Amino acid sequence: MKRRDFLKKAGAGAAVAAAATAVSAPAVLAKKKIKWKMVTTWPPKLPYLQTGAERLAKRVKEMSGGEFDIKVYAAGELVPAFGSFEAVSNGTVQAGSGAAYYWAGKSPAAQWFAAVPFGLNAVGMAAWFWGGDGLKLWEETYAPFNLVPRPAGNTGVQMGGWFNKKIESINDFKGLKMRIPGLGGKVLAKAGGTVVLTPGGEIFTNLERGVIDATEWVGPLHDYIMGFYKVAKYYYYPGWHEPGTVLENFFNKKAYDALPKEYQVMLDMACAETYNWMLSGFNADNGAALEKLITQHHVNLVRFPADVMAQLRKLAYETLDEIAAKDKQAGKVHAAFKKFQKQVGVWGEVSEKAYYDVIAEKFSLKG
Amino acid sequence: MKRRDFLKKAGAGAAVAAAATAVSAPAVLAKKKIKWKMVTTWPPKLPYLQTGAERLAKRVKEMSGGEFDIKVYAAGELVPAFGSFEAVSNGTVQAGSGAAYYWAGKSPAAQWFAAVPFGLNAVGMAAWFWGGDGLKLWEETYAPFNLVPRPAGNTGVQMGGWFNKKIESINDFKGLKMRIPGLGGKVLAKAGGTVVLTPGGEIFTNLERGVIDATEWVGPLHDYIMGFYKVAKYYYYPGWHEPGTVLENFFNKKAYDALPKEYQVMLDMACAETYNWMLSGFNADNGAALEKLITQHHVNLVRFPADVMAQLRKLAYETLDEIAAKDKQAGKVHAAFKKFQKQVGVWGEVSEKAYYDVIAEKFSLKG
Numbered sequence: 001m002k003r004r005d006f007l008k009k010a011g012a013g014a015a016v017a018a019a020a021t022a023v024s025a026p027a028v029l030a031k032k033k034i035k036w037k038m039v040t041t042w043p044p045k046l047p048y049l050q051t052g053a054e055r056l057a058k059r060v061k062e063m064s065g066g067e068f069d070i071k072v073y074a075a076g077e078l079v080p081a082f083g084s085f086e087a088v089s090n091g092t093v094q095a096g097s098g099a100a101y102y103w104a105g106k107s108p109a110a111q112w113f114a115a116v117p118f119g120l121n122a123v124g125m126a127a128w129f130w131g132g133d134g135l136k137l138w139e140e141t142y143a144p145f146n147l148v149p150r151p152a153g154n155t156g157v158q159m160g161g162w163f164n165k166k167i168e169s170i171n172d173f174k175g176l177k178m179r180i181p182g183l184g185g186k187v188l189a190k191a192g193g194t195v196v197l198t199p200g201g202e203i204f205t206n207l208e209r210g211v212i213d214a215t216e217w218v219g220p221l222h223d224y225i226m227g228f229y230k231v232a233k234y235y236y237y238p239g240w241h242e243p244g245t246v247l248e249n250f251f252n253k254k255a256y257d258a259l260p261k262e263y264q265v266m267l268d269m270a271c272a273e274t275y276n277w278m279l280s281g282f283n284a285d286n287g288a289a290l291e292k293l294i295t296q297h298h299v300n301l302v303r304f305p306a307d308v309m310a311q312l313r314k315l316a317y318e319t320l321d322e323i324a325a326k327d328k329q330a331g332k333v334h335a336a337f338k339k340f341q342k343q344v345g346v347w348g349e350v351s352e353k354a355y356y357d358v359i360a361e362k363f364s365l366k367g
Numbered sequence: 368m369k370r371r372d373f374l375k376k377a378g379a380g381a382a383v384a385a386a387a388t389a390v391s392a393p394a395v396l397a398k399k400k401i402k403w404k405m406v407t408t409w410p411p412k413l414p415y416l417q418t419g420a421e422r423l424a425k426r427v428k429e430m431s432g433g434e435f436d437i438k439v440y441a442a443g444e445l446v447p448a449f450g451s452f453e454a455v456s457n458g459t460v461q462a463g464s465g466a467a468y469y470w471a472g473k474s475p476a477a478q479w480f481a482a483v484p485f486g487l488n489a490v491g492m493a494a495w496f497w498g499g500d501g502l503k504l505w506e507e508t509y510a511p512f513n514l515v516p517r518p519a520g521n522t523g524v525q526m527g528g529w530f531n532k533k534i535e536s537i538n539d540f541k542g543l544k545m546r547i548p549g550l551g552g553k554v555l556a557k558a559g560g561t562v563v564l565t566p567g568g569e570i571f572t573n574l575e576r577g578v579i580d581a582t583e584w585v586g587p588l589h590d591y592i593m594g595f596y597k598v599a600k601y602y603y604y605p606g607w608h609e610p611g612t613v614l615e616n617f618f619n620k621k622a623y624d625a626l627p628k629e630y631q632v633m634l635d636m637a638c639a640e641t642y643n644w645m646l647s648g649f650n651a652d653n654g655a656a657l658e659k660l661i662t663q664h665h666v667n668l669v670r671f672p673a674d675v676m677a678q679l680r681k682l683a684y685e686t687l688d689e690i691a692a693k694d695k696q697a698g699k700v701h702a703a704f705k706k707f708q709k710q711v712g713v714w715g716e717v718s719e720k721a722y723y724d725v726i727a728e729k730f731s732l733k734g
Binding site for chain 2: 059062063064065118121122123124126127128129130131132156157159219220237238239240243244260261262265266269270272273275276277279280281282283284285286287288290291294301303306309310313340341342343344345346347348349350351352353354355356357358359360361362363364365
């Protein structure tokens with residue numbers, strides 16, 4: 001038996017058992033002991049990403065009086081990081097935690113639910129999911145994989161990355177060796193850069209030795225932990241390639257459908273609450289970490305020139321159009337995303353942009 | 368017996384009964400039928416505010432398998448809108464829904480937990496509550512009233528208001544008759560304006576007849592429903608006076624403490640989830656309503672001049688300092704708020720502001 005077939009059989013069996021339990025005992029469902037496993041794509045203890053998954057499991061357990069018990073495994077503890085999609089899809093385990101752009105190889109459309117270069121920020125993605133058609137489209141995209149997705153976190157606007165070469169025009173990307181995965185990498189390549197896929201643990205050394213000229217990571221909190229400020233000259237902003245990266249939980253559909261309604265709602269509530277909690281924590285901690293980077297480590301914070309942003313934006317939209325043209329579901333999601341971004345775009349200019357313009361004069365780098 | 372004493376006794380009795388139940392039957396608590404009443408400050412069916420309270424009650428009921436049942440009453444159905452704080456404080460009912468600035472007369476510090484002119488926006492307030500010391504300070508502020516507060520919604524950045532006089536300099540506020548309650552009103556008065564407190568139902572007529580020159584309300588969605596575009600020349604932005612107004616749920620402390628832990632966590636999760644859902648809905652619907660106001664009703668959208676904003680900001684911070692100087696808790700909360708706004712301020716400039724700058728060129732009023 002192939003490993004894949006084995007996983008499929010095991011998954012189907014578990015799901016059927018769960019469904020039978022759910023149907024046969026409706027009156028005591030709320031007190032039904034249910035044990036789930038969640039496999040994440042994160043290293044142990046990674047702030048907000050791994051700890052957020054663990055916090056979510058704890059809340060669900062508290063709400064269910066200990067009856068709905070989700071044991072969380074970090075990447076590699078049960079399956080490799082990028083094996084989690086498959087493991088949940090096959091029913092080997094019931095739940096996973098990741099970011100949808102990891103699954104571009106399964107479905108190119110998945111990328112739109114994590115981070116779109118020059119796309120929506122954290123509140124924009126939330127508006128698309130819960131005030132628009134975003135979550136419905138995501139469910140549709142994951143349905144062929146027997147998965148139910150839920151937004152369960154957001155990093156906020158990421159940073160543009162750590163550079164040892166200065167970016168003064170779009171031409172400065174030509175030949176630039178940068179660690180930047182996903183759609184951002186595709187845009188960089190279009191601008192003439194060389195995408196280097198370096199595992200997290202090797203980035204620091206590669207940057208130090210000049211194997212790469214630049215790397216993106218997350219934001220001040222996580223970047224500080226990685227120590228990039230010790231080996232890079234410039235810290236660029238904004239993170240045009242990931243303006244509000246969504247973290248996800250995904251559930252095996254049969255396992256989710258077999259849950260008592262009470263537990264389904266608990267899961268949904270806990271995921272949305274985690275979205276809010278994670279974004280809040282990122283914003284608070286990134287603020288503190290950025291201050292430390294500036295005042296204690298004298299990091300050279302540099303803004304990408306406006307015309308570089310305009311040209312990367314053009315390349316980004318070309319990239320998205322190209323991917324969308326090659327895959328039916330990606331085409332559908334891309335069209336919906338563009339329409340929604342237009343709907344909230346002018347409102348963002350009138351509300352949040354105007355707010356930040358007014359506030360930045362008081363609370364700014366200038367003092 | 369005075370009405371107040373009667374309410375106090377009734378409240379204490381109910382709480383003691385609830386506490387006794389909680390202590391005597393720990394094993395079946397999760398299945399314990401609990402009936403609560405929630406009194407809101409909102410008119411029936413008011414989108415997001417009243418409907419959000421009702422949605423929250425529904426979710427809690429679903430999570431508890433129908434056992435934790437919160438019946439929601441709109442303003443006036445059980446107690447008057449502004450009687451809800453007292454009714455929950457006294458234990459007449461267990462829960463309320465409002466905005467903390469309504470209770471400035473009870474505790475001036477309460478205002479910082481709803482909307483601070485030139486203060487934090489929706490994600491900033493969330494960061495203060497869940498990533499900083501904001502919620503702890505709010506609990507401390509409400510504790511003397513026997514209340515437990517929870518953030519449970521946000522309108523996002525509001526609009527500056529509907530004007531029949533053009534604002535080209537700070538002097539144009541002199542003698543301006545405007546409907547603008549709360550801290551915003553205090554700032555307007557400092558600028559020489561006349562604050563007119565008009566109930567919601569009379570604003571339209573007062574604006575039409577010139578009894579007032581201007582009014583603020585919420586944002587495009589709610590403003591459209593009020594029809595102000597029919598009787599006002601200019602629609603100003605941004606809503607400097609309410610950059611991210613927080614809606615609240617508050618619970619009678621004895622009733623909350625007497626709940627089984629399961630139900631406490633359900634309430635907390637549902638409130639935070641509602642914060643996220645409401646902000647998302649506001650952003651999506653405000654975007655659509657603004658487009659309709661511009662394209663179908665040819666509303667004249669005008670931005671407050673930058674120097675007017677700078678001068679109002681100065682007056683706003685003076686106003687806050689004055690209130691903080693007169694009340695111990697307000698002083699403590701104000702100091703913490705200022706510190707936190709500084710912590711996230713530079714980060715906001717580098718992340719969200721830089722993002723909106725880049726995006727606004729593509730999605731903007733200019734088309």
